[in-house]
Amino acid sequence: MRVHVLNGVNLDMLGRRDPEYYGSLTLPELVGKIEEWAQELGLRAICWQTNFEGQYVEWLHEALERADAVIVNPGAWTHYSYAIRDALELLKMPIVEVHLSDVDAREEWRRISVVRDVAVKTVMGKGPEGYREALEFLAKQ
Numbered sequence: 001m002r003v004h005v006l007n008g009v010n011l012d013m014l015g016r017r018d019p020e021y022y023g024s025l026t027l028p029e030l031v032g033k034i035e036e037w038a039q040e041l042g043l044r045a046i047c048w049q050t051n052f053e054g055q056y057v058e059w060l061h062e063a064l065e066r067a068d069a070v071i072v073n074p075g076a077w078t079h080y081s082y083a084i085r086d087a088l089e090l091l092k093m094p095i096v097e098v099h100l101s102d103v104d105a106r107e108e109w110r111r112i113s114v115v116r117d118v119a120v121k122t123v124m125g126k127g128p129e130g131y132r133e134a135l136e137f138l139a140k141q
């Protein structure tokens with residue numbers, strides 16, 4: 001099973017962002033863990049990150065042809081990007097929404113997710129382990 005893991009805006013700054021919410025792993029370290037966990041579960045994780053919304057949408061279009069499932073952490077786009085939501089709606093495959101921090105316990109505006117109802121599962125507030133939980137969920141599908 002090919003799982004595309006798409007991290008969005010500002011997630012390249014992991015390791016420099018507030019560790020209270022995002023922990024201390026850098027993005028390359030997180031990607032290393034995701035790839036390792038996927039391999040243990042017999043999955044293939046392909047990880048990308050961008051700060052450009054259009055690029056993120058393009059990768060979702062690519063997933064249409066090339067992925068069996070996607071894990072998305074769109075960062076702040078989660079809260080307002082209908083373009084990303086529309087692109088996710090095209091995917092006829094399991095979508096898992098992951099957030100390192102517990103977005104529902106933070107500022108009011110972070111409690112809105114415009115992608116939540118197109119995802120089969122949302123994992124939040126579990127740090128990097130949230131990606132493992134998402135992979136485990138997909139491995140069982």
Ligand code: DQA
Pocket residue numbers: 009010011073074075076077078098099100101102103110
């Ligand atoms: C985030 C939460 C978002 O509110 C925030 O804008 C991010 C990261 C998370 O992983 O906790 O950039 O998606």
